[in-house]
Amino acid sequence: MTTAASLAYAEDFLSEDDHLVAARRRSDDVGVIPVGPGGGAALSFLASVVQAKSVAEIGTGTGVSGLWLLRGMQPDGVLTSVDLEAEHQRLARETFTEAGYAPQRFRLIAGAGLDVMPRLTDAGYDVVFLDGDKVEYGEYLDQAMRLVRPGGIIVFDNALWHDRVADPAQRDPETSAIRDVVQRVRNDERLRSVLLPLGDGLLAAQLLA
Numbered sequence: 001m002t003t004a005a006s007l008a009y010a011e012d013f014l015s016e017d018d019h020l021v022a023a024r025r026r027s028d029d030v031g032v033i034p035v036g037p038g039g040g041a042a043l044s045f046l047a048s049v050v051q052a053k054s055v056a057e058i059g060t061g062t063g064v065s066g067l068w069l070l071r072g073m074q075p076d077g078v079l080t081s082v083d084l085e086a087e088h089q090r091l092a093r094e095t096f097t098e099a100g101y102a103p104q105r106f107r108l109i110a111g112a113g114l115d116v117m118p119r120l121t122d123a124g125y126d127v128v129f130l131d132g133d134k135v136e137y138g139e140y141l142d143q144a145m146r147l148v149r150p151g152g153i154i155v156f157d158n159a160l161w162h163d164r165v166a167d168p169a170q171r172d173p174e175t176s177a178i179r180d181v182v183q184r185v186r187n188d189e190r191l192r193s194v195l196l197p198l199g200d201g202l203l204a205a206q207l208l209a
């Protein structure tokens, strides 16, 4: 079995530059928990593999995941990111701008994921990344299935949720909602999926063409 030391080694496989370190500091300042370096690297890799020009994200935070995604996207790609908290998005804007991204590369929408997602374009996204309210993960999956283009990828953060998802005795609303989504994704024949044990768990699924 993989040891904690090996998991930590994989998590830190790619190091973060000053812009990501600054974005993490902003997250700390406002009490946001961003993806770890391993999860961030996986997001960047997935965006690159599908040559993403259009990515939707629910849960901007202060832009750690967004910066990793932008770095994997095509040079003219646009990140659309939604967050309830205008202050988090103000800090994310700082993150993206300081990292050298022009304003036309990112579209920040302040609002609740479930209010905004129905207004986004059907099959308009190469990657849809979900990292907002864990209790809403089931509804995010319904929306993401509509938003992602065939061949595109849906990704959920916190798929292992602090080791609670794997423990059937844990039945709090967040854990149950995430466990439900993991099961739905695994059983959906329209999706090819993988559960990556990076950070707090990254569930990725490709919509088959």
Ligand SMILES: C[S@@+](CC[C@H](N)C(=O)[O-])C[C@H]1O[C@@H](n2cnc3c(N)ncnc32)[C@H](O)[C@@H]1O
Pocket: 032, 033, 034, 035, 058, 059, 060, 061, 062, 063, 064, 065, 066, 082, 083, 084, 085, 088, 111, 112, 113, 114, 131, 132, 133, 136
């Ligand atoms: C875990 S943080 C996101 C971290 C970010 N994805 C990263 O890795 O850098 C979750 C974010 O989701 C936002 N959020 C919580 N509930 C939400 C909802 N219902 N709709 C949109 N955003 C929400 C919070 O304000 C917070 O900024």
